[in-house]
Amino acid sequence: MTATPPLTTPIDCETAVRRLWDYIDGALAEHAAVEVATHLAACAKCPPHFAFARSFLLAVGRTATIAPHGAATRERVLRALEAEGFSRAG
Amino acid sequence: MTATDPPDAVSVAFEREVLALLPDLARYARALTRDAADADDLVQETFLRAWRGWHTFDRARELRRWLLAICHHAFIRSRERARRIQLTDEGTDAELEALAAARGHAAAAREGLDVRLLAMDLGPAIRAAIDALAPPFRTVVLLVDVEGASYDEVATLLGIPIGTVRSRLFRARRVLQEALLEHARDAGFRTVAPTPQTITPTAPAP
Numbered sequence: 554m555t556a557t558p559p560l561t562t563p564i565d566c567e568t569a570v571r572r573l574w575d576y577i578d579g580a581l582a583e584h585a586a587v588e589v590a591t592h593l594a595a596c597a598k599c600p601p602h603f604a605f606a607r608s609f610l611l612a613v614g615r616t617a618t619i620a621p622h623g624a625a626t627r628e629r630v631l632r633a634l635e636a637e638g639f640s641r642a643g
Numbered sequence: 644m645t646a647t648d649p650p651d652a653v654s655v656a657f658e659r660e661v662l663a664l665l666p667d668l669a670r671y672a673r674a675l676t677r678d679a680a681d682a683d684d685l686v687q688e689t690f691l692r693a694w695r696g697w698h699t700f701d702r703a704r705e706l707r708r709w710l711l712a713i714c715h716h717a718f719i720r721s722r723e724r725a726r727r728i729q730l731t732d733e734g735t736d737a738e739l740e741a742l743a744a745a746r747g748h749a750a751a752a753r754e755g756l757d758v759r760l761l762a763m764d765l766g767p768a769i770r771a772a773i774d775a776l777a778p779p780f781r782t783v784v785l786l787v788d789v790e791g792a793s794y795d796e797v798a799t800l801l802g803i804p805i806g807t808v809r810s811r812l813f814r815a816r817r818v819l820q821e822a823l824l825e826h827a828r829d830a831g832f833r834t835v836a837p838t839p840q841t842i843t844p845t846a847p848a849p
Binding site for chain 2: 567570571572573574575578580601602605606608609610612613614615616626627629630631633634637639640641642
């Protein structure tokens with residue numbers, strides 16, 4: 554006996570796009586995500602929106618590679634902690 | 644154990660586990676405050692609070708999330724001290740923001756802007772656009788899109804409903820997308836970087 558797939562109904566482009574961010578973020582319920590995936594597989598208009606949105610989010614996420622901190626910040630934090638009983642290693 | 648007389652092992656553990664996250668905290672603080680000196684103050688305040696509360700930290704929790712929460716609340720307190728926060732109505736259907744983002748993309752695609760945008764070095768433009776967001780929106784974008792937190796985690800961390808997380812996030816993404824497409828449009832006609840536009844969605848309480 555095979556597992557019953559989640560019940561899904563065909564959705565239109567507007568419904569699919571309304572779910573765009575939730576779908577990309579993996580925040581949709583399973584049946585809703587399947588409905589979007591099914592729609593994307595059959596639609597010519599929507600996939601570019603989703604592809605662009607994914608690329609956009611990747612670009613935003615990549616800003617995390619810039620970490621503006623230096624040794625001065627760490628030293629300042631260590632000194633403040635030492636004033637409250639912390640003892641640094643070494 | 645007290646914070647004024649900690650065993651060496653406590654300091655060692657704190658330095659190894661907590662201070663190792665200083666780069667993450669510094670990045671988050673810098674993005675929140677948009678000012679190097681304010682960010683340093685916030686980082687220091689965060690680690691002091693973490694040190695004071697280290698003995699209460701629940702090891703079942705994720706340390707980085709705990710620190711981000713401390714940082715966020717310290718930031719909010721510093722802002723409350725600086726000025727009264729203006730309450731405004733969000734009143735936005737989160738899914739309408741997704742629709743608006745797709746419409747914006749469709750219009751840009753007709754000009755070929757989307758392809759141009761994704762071929763550009765977007766780092767400076769993205770940072771400028773994120774900096775221009777009002778703090779409640781900037782916070783959610785940083786936590787979800789940069790730090791990788793889930794809606795649930797952000798809702799818990801900020802003490803707001805998941806629906807509010809979604810509406811702020813989706814609205815911020817649309818505004819960021821519009822700003823970046825505008826950046827790409829300008830780059831098509833100019834060889835110098837454009838001045839970042841001011842992006843001020845209505846600012847709800849954080």
